[in-house]
Amino acid sequence: MASLKDVAAAAGVSESTVSRALRGTGRVSEKTRARVQEVANRLHFTLSRSASSLASGKTMRVTMVVTDSLNTWFNAAAMEGAYEVLSDAGYDLVPLVVRNRDDLTRFFDRLPGNRNSDGVIVVSIMLNDDQVGVLEELTMPSVGLDARAIGGYSGTVRIDDADSMRQAVRLLHSLGHRRIGFVEMPDNPDFLFSAKLRSGAFRDAARDLGYDDDALNVFEGRDVSRFRSFQDAVSETATRIISEVERPTALCVETDDFAIALMYEFRRIGLRVPEDISLIGFDDNDRSSMAELTTLHQDPVAMARMAADKVLLLMRGEPLGEPHSMLRTNLIMRSTTAVPEQQ
Numbered sequence: 068m069a070s071l072k073d074v075a076a077a078a079g080v081s082e083s084t085v086s087r088a089l090r091g092t093g094r095v096s097e098k099t100r101a102r103v104q105e106v107a108n109r110l111h112f113t114l115s116r117s118a119s120s121l122a123s124g125k126t127m128r129v130t131m132v133v134t135d136s137l138n139t140w141f142n143a144a145a146m147e148g149a150y151e152v153l154s155d156a157g158y159d160l161v162p163l164v165v166r167n168r169d170d171l172t173r174f175f176d177r178l179p180g181n182r183n184s185d186g187v188i189v190v191s192i193m194l195n196d197d198q199v200g201v202l203e204e205l206t207m208p209s210v211g212l213d214a215r216a217i218g219g220y221s222g223t224v225r226i227d228d229a230d231s232m233r234q235a236v237r238l239l240h241s242l243g244h245r246r247i248g249f250v251e252m253p254d255n256p257d258f259l260f261s262a263k264l265r266s267g268a269f270r271d272a273a274r275d276l277g278y279d280d281d282a283l284n285v286f287e288g289r290d291v292s293r294f295r296s297f298q299d300a301v302s303e304t305a306t307r308i309i310s311e312v313e314r315p316t317a318l319c320v321e322t323d324d325f326a327i328a329l330m331y332e333f334r335r336i337g338l339r340v341p342e343d344i345s346l347i348g349f350d351d352n353d354r355s356s357m358a359e360l361t362t363l364h365q366d367p368v369a370m371a372r373m374a375a376d377k378v379l380l381l382m383r384g385e386p387l388g389e390p391h392s393m394l395r396t397n398l399i400m401r402s403t404t405a406v407p408e409q410q
Contacts, residue, residue: 149372181207
């Protein structure tokens with residue numbers, strides 16, 4: 068098996084130059100780097116990750132903090148996007164799932180002394196003042212993905228919720244809906260998620276288009292612990308909606324999954340979608356096209372690629388041209404929105 072010394076001899080350079088060339092660090096010309104890589108490939112030589120890390124003082128790892136599960140639509144897509152960028156740069160992506168408030172607190176308590184990662188990406192979680200303070204004092208680069216506040220982060224990638232809700236409400240207004248509403252997901256008291264800001268953006272957008280407060284309904288998410296199942300939460304929410312004396316004829320829903328579940332529940336109890344009630348979701352995940360759901364499209368893979376690009380630049384000590392990026396969503400018209408048959 069070839070050694071570092073063998074590669075150096077064959078390439079006509081020093082062993083330290085081989086190490087720097089294969090790690091992508093230090094002052095090595097592109098011509099020399101290419102020659103060293105060609106020799107290493109020919110001799111089937113791979114620089115040890117542990118040796119490289121020891122020499123550079125880097126772990127070559129980035130931690131991605133997510134909640135609940137790795138296999139949710141957004142989290143899985145975010146992992147895919149970040150992995151594509153980081154793996155190409157020679158970094159491992161390490162997922163960390165925090166399942167409750169204690170897990171999140173423990174992570175931030177340990178973060179200042181953490182030497183197991185070179186950077187961190189935090190997904191969707193809105194941070195409290197203490198957690199923001201920890202990030203502000205870190206020497207480790209931190210990027211917020213789907214962040215709704217920039218405090219504490221070295222960089223952020225987020226969507227424009229205000230513009231998203233303007234697009235949705237503008238559509239409902241153009242269709243002639245005079246009473247509209249917003250439906251929140253069941254609330255998890257352990258976390259404050261970025262998506263919770265959408266209801267406020269909905270109110271602002273509706274008022275800007277001339278809706279009075281009496282014509283708006285926000286169906287707030289109830290504590291998730293009170294429900295035995297997701298279907299129980301859907302049924303309870305649907306009951307609240309249809310029990311309104313003046314029921315809205317159109318709803319914006321916090322996520323696609325909840326919108327689709329409500330659609331099936333409404334149809335089960337005899338409400339027609341969209342004839343009796345129009346629905347707009349948020350995400351444009353794989354299920355929304357099958358359900359023909361009108362929705363707002365966001366791209367977590369692309370967002371995560373941007374977040375990973377930012378953390379790479381920061382880990383290299385390079386400035387960010389745009390530290391905080393805000394992306395637009397696109398309204399996808401399908402079959403769950405229509406002119407109301409009755410007001």
